[in-house]
Amino acid sequence: MKRYYFDYAASTPVDPAVVKAMEPFWAEKFGNPGSLHSFGQEASAAVFEARDTIAKSLGCHYSEIIFTGSATEANNLALKGVVKSSKVQSPWPGRPKIITSAIEHDSVLDTCRELEKDGAEVVYLPVSKNGIVDLKKLESALDERTVLVSIMYANNEIGTIQPIFEISEIIKNFKNRKFKESTNQQINQVTNYPILHTDAVQAFNYLNCNVGDLGIDLLTLSSQKIYGPKGIGLLYIKKDLKISPLITGGGQENGFRSGTENVPGIVGFAKAIELADKIREKESKRLSALQEYFLKQVKKINPKIELNGDVKNRLPNNINLYITAKDGSRGSAQDLVIALDMAGFAVSPGSACSARVCSPSHVLKALGHSDEKAMSGLRITFGRQTDKKAIDSLLKTMDKLIRKA
Ligand code: PLP
Numbered sequence: 334m335k336r337y338y339f340d341y342a343a344s345t346p347v348d349p350a351v352v353k354a355m356e357p358f359w360a361e362k363f364g365n366p367g368s369l370h371s372f373g374q375e376a377s378a379a380v381f382e383a384r385d386t387i388a389k390s391l392g393c394h395y396s397e398i399i400f401t402g403s404a405t406e407a408n409n410l411a412l413k414g415v416v417k418s419s420k421v422q423s424p425w426p427g428r429p430k431i432i433t434s435a436i437e438h439d440s441v442l443d444t445c446r447e448l449e450k451d452g453a454e455v456v457y458l459p460v461s462k463n464g465i466v467d468l469k470k471l472e473s474a475l476d477e478r479t480v481l482v483s484i485m486y487a488n489n490e491i492g493t494i495q496p497i498f499e500i501s502e503i504i505k506n507f508k509n510r511k512f513k514e515s516t517n518q519q520i521n522q523v524t525n526y527p528i529l530h531t532d533a534v535q536a537f538n539y540l541n542c543n544v545g546d547l548g549i550d551l552l553t554l555s556s557q558k559i560y561g562p563k564g565i566g567l568l569y570i571k572k573d574l575k576i577s578p579l580i581t582g583g584g585q586e587n588g589f590r591s592g593t594e595n596v597p598g599i600v601g602f603a604k605a606i607e608l609a610d611k612i613r614e615k616e617s618k619r620l621s622a623l624q625e626y627f628l629k630q631v632k633k634i635n636p637k638i639e640l641n642g643d644v645k646n647r648l649p650n651n652i653n654l655y656i657t658a659k660d661g662s663r664g665s666a667q668d669l670v671i672a673l674d675m676a677g678f679a680v681s682p683g684s685a686c687s688a689r690v691c692s693p694s695h696v697l698k699a700l701g702h703s704d705e706k707a708m709s710g711l712r713i714t715f716g717r718q719t720d721k722k723a724i725d726s727l728l729k730t731m732d733k734l735i736r737k738a
Contacts, residue, residue, distance in 0.1 A: 335677055336678075336679070337678045337723050339678060340712075340714055341558075341714040341716030342489050342535060342558070342650070342651065342681070342714035343714075344557050344558065344563070345560045345561075346560065347560060347605075348608055350608060351560060351562065351601045351605050351608070352601075354601060355600050358600050363376070364376040364377075365593055366379075366593070376594075379596060379599075379600050380596060382603070383603030384400075384599070386606065386607055387603050390607070390610050391542055391543060391544050391552070391569055392544055392545045392546070393545075393571075394572060397569055397571060398567055399567060399589045400590065401566045401567060401590055402565065403565075404553050404554065406566060406579070407554070407555075407567060407568035408441050409444050410576070410579050411530045411551045411553065411568055412441065412445065412448060412483060413444060413447075413448065413577070413579060414579065415480055415481045415528050415530070416429050416431065417576075418577045419481075419526065422525075422575065429453050429481075430453065430454040430455070430456065430478040430480065431454070431479075431480065431482075431483065432455075432456045432482045432483075433455060433457060433458065433483045433484065434485065435457045435458065435459055436464060436488055436695070437483065437484075437532065438532060441483055454478070458470050458474065459699065462701050463643035463700070464642040464696070464699075465493055465496070465643060466484055471484075471500065471503060472507075475527065481527060481528050482530070483530040484531060485531060485532040486531045486532065486535070486536035487535040487539075487540065488696060489534070490641075490683055490694060490696040490697070491651065491696055491712075492535070492642060492652075492653065494536070494648065497549065498547055500529065501529055502548065504529050507527070525550075528550045529548070529550050529551070530549070530551035531551070531552050532553045534553060534555045535651075537559050537609060538558070538613065539617045539650065544569055544571070550571040551571065553566065553567070554567050554569075560605050561604070562597070564598050568589075612717075617649050620649040620715050624649055626721065627652060627713075627724055627728070628644075630728050634728070634731060634732045635656075638654055638655065638656055638735075639657075640653065641653040641697060641700060641710055642700070649715075650714050650715040650719075651714055652713040652714070655711075656711055656735060665708070665709065667691050669711060670711065673727075673730065676730045676734075678726075681713075681714070682712070683697060683710020691708060693707035693708045695707075697710050
């Protein structure tokens with residue numbers, strides 16, 4: 334049976350050019366970058382080159398790139414690192430405050446919940462019914478205790494794109510106001526807070542991630558979402574920001590993340606970034622056209638099928654549907670995912686599933702959907718191997734299955 338992959342938001346295949354770039358760093362150039370001898374130095378040079386390539390892509394200095402074991406770890410470092418260091422650095426008394434959104438990835442939301450247990454205050458900003466963060470609410474939530482604003486660039490379930498530049502402008506204006514109002518010399522010198530973090534894991538393949546253009550201080554990326562290897566992520570940390578490390582030890586990664594560097598992973602990550610930069614524009618256009626085509630065709634199966642999340646401010650590879658069968662009934666999304674898998678199509682339920690038990694998606698609930706609706710999302714994500722033929726095959730099978738549902 335031919336198999337079709339429509340779950341690129343979960344993971345992407347490693348590009349053959351990435352595999353090739355990594356190959357020498359398993360058995361041939363295996364040295365520890367921290368070693369003084371030539372084996373160590375060749376590994377260290379490869380890490381330096383990779384860091385520099387990535388820095389150029391993001392528009393920053395190489396010393397601002399901190400490699401981690403995953404995007405989850407990078408998000409943890411951003412949130413916990415800022416809150417911990419703020420206890421020493423922030424001149425403002427009281428509990429540190431974080432502002433985030435209700436639709437962040439669990440690696441942010443769960444970390445926020447942990448930080449709440451440790452005494453931090455967290456504001457979870459609501460989103461519109463289209464899945465866009467309410468900027469008015471952000472503006473009114475900002476105060477002098479706010480040490481961090483963490484808003485994702487693009488959502489992993491519904492693909493909605495957040496106005497990161499506008500958010501950075503709001504924060505800049507707030508800082509300027511705070512600066513002018515304050516007569517306290519010590520406070521005047523602290524212009525770092527609130528720090529702005531964005532999780533750009535799903536955005537990088539399709540959107541501009543230049544940190545200067547976005548006006549951000551911290552940015553998270555994951556290699557496995559951009560056709561690179563698993564087990565490697567990064568956090569961009571703007572120069573001079575002092576955040577506490579999660580992992581201490583040998584002082585690698587500028588002291589932000591100790592542990593011997595994952596050299597093959599880092600080399601592969603840089604190659605994946607280079608490739609993504611080259612094809613971003615063309616691939617975004619290609620997938621946008623396929624997305625439009627898919628949405629038109631799926632409505633022909635049943636006009637009652639709804640798209641979750643904004644249609645315009647949306648990643649070109651993301652479709653998230655609320656499916657209603659032709660007879661008006663609704664089979665569970667989980668059943669549909671399994672039926673599609675048995676027919677050779679890998680898609681994802683738009684809800685959180687573990688050990689085959691699903692709970693309503695927190696993202697769909699934040700759009701204002703009922704538990705039932707928030708359990709019934711179907712996420713289809715496209716990627717480099719997706720073409721019109723594959724989409725037509727998927728539509729044909731969905732037509733059969735939804736008719737029966
Ligand atoms: N952030 C977003 C938006 C994601 O989509 C994911 C993974 O799905 C992560 C963070 C976590 O990535 P990883 O599992 O590579 O740590």
